[in-house]
Amino acid sequence: MTDHAALELEHVTLRIGGAHILKDVSLSVPEGEMLGVIGPNGAGKTTLFNIVSGILRPTEGAVRLAGADVTTQPVHRRAAAGLGRTFQTSSLFPALDVLENVRLAAQVREGRAASVFRTPRRTDAATRRALAALEEVGMAQRADAGASGLSHGEKRKVEIAMLIAMEPRVILLDEPMAGVGSADVPALTEVIRGLHRGGRTVLMVEHHMDVVLGLADRVAVMHHGELLAADSPEAVMANPTVQSAYLGSAA
């Protein structure tokens, strides 16, 4: 558990039809690192996450979680093995309330999450864990609200609460700040920092550069399906390709 990097990608390539979407991406993320992933729209960042989480299978190459090859493992196995993620557009279970959403995630950690012989109770461990997670993102008072009626920012927070409740070792965040109002950005940044501080490995795709720069230990840059660089934030920001292809005048 210690010798291996938390996540390793080896020569990952993805072709769909004629399109070459990922080109020979190799990357190693050590345990406990916060890796920012940036790149122009359509560079393949979400695709990369989909490959890591198992929604897509690479055409070539391998994915390793804590040293174990998971390239052919289905999504739920990887998740159960400690890989958590959020989606670029919020996805909760709209018919369930906030607490139930998070409790589902908490049950998985406990095991026998889908047992017919166990009935969730207000007082059981999974519920307590879920409430604690909601507390952590500041959503405890909304526990009984229906998930469909939440505002955008609230949904993002609940998603992160689900992650916390799952206690994953590796976390993939796909644009957690997208659509979050300026007012909420600092608070959410703190929540993410908290996720990371627990020693978890975090990969985060984000277009808000100051968030990336403020949080990331290292920044990976993707462009046209290739991994251009994975380096310290300063080095990446200084990279001329990044400047022209990604940042534009905003740099």
Place this chain on the structure above:
Amino acid sequence: MSGPVADEPILSVRNLYGRIAGQQVVEDVSFDVPATGVTALLGRNGVGKTSTIKSILGLIDRTGEVRLAGERIDRAPTHRIVQRGVAYVPEDREVFGSLTVAENLRLAERDRSPRRELVASLFPDLEARREQRAGTLSGGQQQMVSLARALVNENRLLLVDEPTKGLAPRIVDEVADALAEAARTAPILLVEQNLLVVRRLAERVVVLSSGRVVFTGPAEELLDDHDRVQRFLGVHDEREAA
């Protein structure tokens, strides 16, 4: 296209109420959008910006008075409003995932001579992906399709909901440029979280708070007033919000 009388607002909203699933999400909102330039609609998450725009378009249950260049449109069905020259760029992109990029654009063409070249020059990335199904585009690419669908026609008014959400910084610039360009021919009502973009584009702002208008006025007046920015938008420093 006959331009409206110079000082008559292109859009005037009076006492607008909107409901979703029986819940009041827009309450007594009134404001004007002048016939030129960009008016920004601001407010924290969940105050009802999107709902206000949807109410104007008749996409959700609404009551109140809405006029487009003086004519009442609050009883007209959505497609009629749009046919009168109102384009809409929705918050969540809402591209048709099972259609190709080209089909998405073709569906949006209302004018007899749509401005295909303009769109092609604005978003060369899309040109290369004309036959790709929009559902497989990256988030940012979908946003471009969504914008392109609005810009392909000549419009009297653009309603644009968070166009830069999820876009790479460089594309944010480009979109801002595109909107600035578009604003020269048609006024825009813009919802935007990125205050840098707001500062760059908007002449006037309307600020909502829990479903009501709390501020209307020139953009600088608000943005230069840290106190108000802090109060209305909860932001300490606009840099922080970029």
Place this chain on the structure above:
Amino acid sequence: MTAKSLRLVIGGILLVVALAILPLLAIDVPGVLPGPTYTPGTLQLLAFALLIAALALTYRMMFGLAGLLSFGHALFFAAGAYGLAMTLEAFGPAEWPSALVFTVAIAVTLVLGFVLAATVGALALRVTGISFAMVTLAFAQAGSVLIRRNPGSATGGDEGLALDTAHVPPELVGVVDTRNLYWVALGILVLVYLIVLSVEKSRAGHVAEAIRENELRVRVIGLRPYNVKLLVFIAASVLASVAGMGYLLLQSGAAPRIATADFTLTLLVIVVLGGVGARWGAIVGGIVYTLLDQRLTALAGSDAIAALPDILRVPLSEPLFILGTLFVLVVLFLPGGIAGLPARIATGRKQHPAEPEETVDA
């Protein structure tokens, strides 16, 4: 938890007790029941309604809870009925006592039902949505065709299969014992209800609900939707065959009608009529539908209808016309079904679900 749920439990028990003593009473509900509640005709009808309610309950568990729209649920009901009829006929060593044969036959049928459900479910659940509906339909059609084809004279073809009463306890045979059959039906309904309740309230039930909403999201938190769906599918199907066995005993036979896609559609109609949102909706739907079906037929043949002018007489003398129309009206104007009624009355009549465009043009 507590006061409210305690009240619900007590209410439920009282209701079951009230239903259980019905055969001992002489309650006459003219226009709804054919005769006083102790008469065999009425008990037969009520028992049938209870079994249909139980079946509808199992269907709701799949459709309402897990979002599995199956067009083949009838298959499992038929499997229970035909399975028990066939095992009772096919086997029964002469030296065994009847009661033992009967019990073993039930057990064998249950196992067969389970195997069938597991097989069909395991295959059909590889696909989702309308494809799932059509694969289940395909299996049910195959079953239905087989039953009608009468392979090896095992199913009796379109004439149906009579119950071989040699090994059936005498208490369950004959009109004078309709009362016992009624209690059996009530017992089956209660059993099905309790099992459905415990599945729905369990963790698996919650997961099933989440799967209905967003399957990918469930996988991403580390659960395999397939397993949970299969579990719900098997539970609902096996319970359906239990109801099927009750049906066989009640009717003293099985008819091929119960294996058809039309029968599944009837179930769907019942569940929606009752309201997908609540368990008791399915029960009420099953009972209301059965009684309506029966009573409308009586109405259709009545002199009052015969005296009407053609334009009214023709439609009104077709029970299915009235049922179909009623059903359309319920879907249109009562989206929650019967179970949704109390809430609608409580929140006031003005609560229409928002169909924005409709209001715009109005």
Place this chain on the structure above:
Amino acid sequence: MDTLVLLLITGLGLGALYFLVASGLSLIYGLMGVLNFAHGAFLTIAAFLGWEAGRRISDGTWTGLAISALVGILVGATVAVLTEVLIIRRLYERHIEQALVTVGISLAAVALFEGIWGTDPIYTDRPAWLTQTTEILGARIPNDRFLLIACAALVLGGIVLFLRRTRYGLIIRAGVENRHMVTALGIDVRRSFTLVFAIGGAAAGLGGVLASVYYGYVSAHLGSVLLIFAFIVTVIGGLGSLTGAAIASVLVAVLQQFANFYLGGTGDLVVVVLLAAVLLIRPRGLMGKAA
């Protein structure tokens, strides 16, 4: 050899009939995203009224048949539009409910037809040529099969052209996915949907009249008999794919013919096995687009 030819061509004829019914279904299915169980009722009412009109004006002649077909098409379209405007429209984007009301409609309609026209089939007359046969490679092919095949080809071509040449094909596909956004592009989705319903209904109407030619009778259950096969070919063909439905129609019908003849009358069994197999291997159907 001649048996083979006979099986093939009659299979093609049956496939044409399936397709005539399925075309409207597939169109509406592509549009609504759900199966229209009332489609059989559209077909039956068109067949009944087409027959009533045809026999009043001239019985058993080509004119009579043409009038029946015309009336059938009109009736099918009208009934479909009424259904759409009065009922389906109120439930847009609630696909399950839409399918459910159509179940209700079909229940009620069949019962009503039985009430009006009775439970017995009513035998119909048709032009003499249609009752004769034409010899092809030693097989005597009933002439009405050629009529069916020709009509099916025309309908297929017509609808495909309509979808290609106009924007309606796009509007419908987009509208199924996100109706609000289509209106927000300035398109009157409702009118498009109604139009497509009318076309689907018209196809059903024509199918109904031709089915009564094929079977030689009209009855309240005419539509229900065909509907299940129409569903099967629609689904095998793939969601909303008309060409898919056409291919599947022929496939299913020919296979059914052969199985009925050579495999001891197992045609319907083989068809459902095919349905399950296709869906398990290719959930989208033969020509369906990814959802």
Place this chain on the structure above:
Amino acid sequence: AGGGDADGAETAPVAIGMITSETGPLAAYGEAYVAGFEAGLDYATDGTGEVDGRELEITWEDDQGNPDTAVAKAKDLIGQGTKVLAGTVASGIALSLAEQAEQNEILYISGPAAADAITGVNDYTFRSGRQTYQDVATAGTFIGDPAGKKVVVFAQDTAFGQGNLAGVEAVLGGQGAEVQGVLVAEDATEFTPFAQQLIDAQPDLVFVAWAGASSGAMWTALQQQGVFDAAPVVTGLGDVATYQAYGDASADISFLNHYFGGAAGTDIEEEMITRLEEAGATPDLFSVDGFVAAQMIVQAVREGGDDVDAMIEALEGWTFESVKGEVTVRAEDHALIQPMYQVNLVEGADGWAPELIETIDAETVAPPVAG
């Protein structure tokens, strides 16, 4: 007479439960049966509706063609004390009702349902109509001596079709004919290839057993492929509604027939037709079944009173004059031994109509004793 235990019973009405299809797919058959029954009752009770001063209290119930409904109705009736049930046109329903009769020890007189299995199914069940065997045996009379001949049975793969094939195998096969079956799936819609198969079999006689709406298409196919030129074709003539179903093939088909209006030429037939016409009905295939059922019920009540065993005894072996002439309730298995007809269709002003060729003697077509 009468096994009534109390004196009061001697004058109390007798409850009779009649269950048949008034709606559903077989409603038309049900209608003919009902009309025939009313006529028969009127005839057998001289218009009084009473037997020995006891009123026959008739309750009609609609089974909708659905066995579930039928069983529910039967249980209701039995629960109310009905000792006599009669009716139904569907074999499946008749078998369910027979089962109820046995379980509850009451009398059941089945209606037009043709399945051979109903004969001798139990002590309590009788029949008022013909059975498949009698149809088949009548068909056999068309080829003279069957020995060495090849008979092909063309039927649907349903209980009815299978029953007919089995019947032909038993009757004609037993007399030395080679019997081959061509069974077609019930929901098949294309019959052309099967017509080809019939010709290829080179039969001496084709026996067609078909029910339902697809018969028109089936006949067209046989005619188009030239089956009529290859061998004589026999089938059963159904009810009035089907007379026009055979189209151009009508003249080429030989029909066996259970009954059509005017077939018998007996006095009782005239009595029946008069009564039917007064009631606005026309004589049809199953009018006689209803008529006979009424006669049997009157006999059972007259001789047996309220005692089911006595009723059974009264009916077993009873020979009586009915519409079709002399008929007998065979004691051993309760089969109804009755004459049958050979018929042609001839075209008249109102389309095709049946014409009697020959009456087949009851004994000639009597089924072997069942059980």
